[in-house]
Amino acid sequence: MARLFAAGAIFSCALILGHPAAEARDRLLIVGSSTVFPFATAVAETVGGEEMKFPIVESTGSGAGFALFCSGTGENTPDITNASRPMKPDELETCRTNGVTPLEVRIGYDGIVLANSKRGPKFTLTIDQIFLALAEKLPAGKDGRDNSNMSWSDIDPSLPQEKIEVLGPPPTSGTRDAFVELVLEKGCKPAGKMTEEQCTRIRRDGSFVEAGENDDLIVGALEANPVTVGIFGYSFLKKNLDKIQSVGIDGVEPTFENIASGAYPVSRPLFFYVKSEHLGVVPGLETYVAAFTSEAAWGDEGYLAGKGLIPLAVEVRQEQVARISKLMDLNGTRKTQ
Structure with missing residues (x-):
């Protein structure tokens, strides 16, 4: 079941979104990325309780x-x-067809990391090696050939003589989309003449396992099996450094500084989208947006940086706040784009 946060409780999305009581709800409903989830819940914990009911x-x-x-x-x-x-x-x-006007808010950056248990071997991979480990097809003739690399050492003798077993996100995940674009497509280019579809297909022979949207479960699985590698956002590595270790990519470790500087090769921007039609209608929406985009939250010294969010440059944050202010009145008066 997908995770829901509301004043520390766990709920079922089907019960909340479909329950008759939701017809007159008085708290925010927030869905989406598992990577952004820890940051969204941190803001919800900050604003909930006094000024407004805890967002779900x-x-x-x-x-x-x-x-x-x-x-x-x-x-x-x-x-x-x-x-x-x-x-x-x-x-x-689809949004426009259904009468939804989304307001995009870019909140910062994240690195997509590979990691394994601290009890397992410490190693680094190149983007090309990751492609050779996880692609369904490898270059050979017109249609390629099935990937026969079963252990990391099959790819390079210097890598661990351990079975390739990678836990990663499902197709519905933005992390999966970004991983395919930033790693598989890039690793495929020097491999030979393969179609875009071939380049982006992940193997389905058990070497890659879709682990759902709960990144905490992936971390638990890595502890249980030291030779397994997991794929998730930097924030989950940061909060579990006592249990897991990063697998460097192209010789660069996924640290806060390396992601912020652009040195780490697998990084991407993070967002949230506000439903403009709900501004001034659902209590607390403007308060939540203002809290998330405050320097106390997303600033260089904000509490979200402490949880692994890589902040935007200060001038970009200022531009974002100015743009958001033009599109909505943070006191609750609706404005249109």
């Missing part, structure tokens, strides 16, 4: 979050969706 935050994955968010307006639809990738043109068209 669900980890659905970026794709599923966009589907829920763009399904329409009203009490039974989310007010905000978190995303670890930008909204796609077809998703924006």
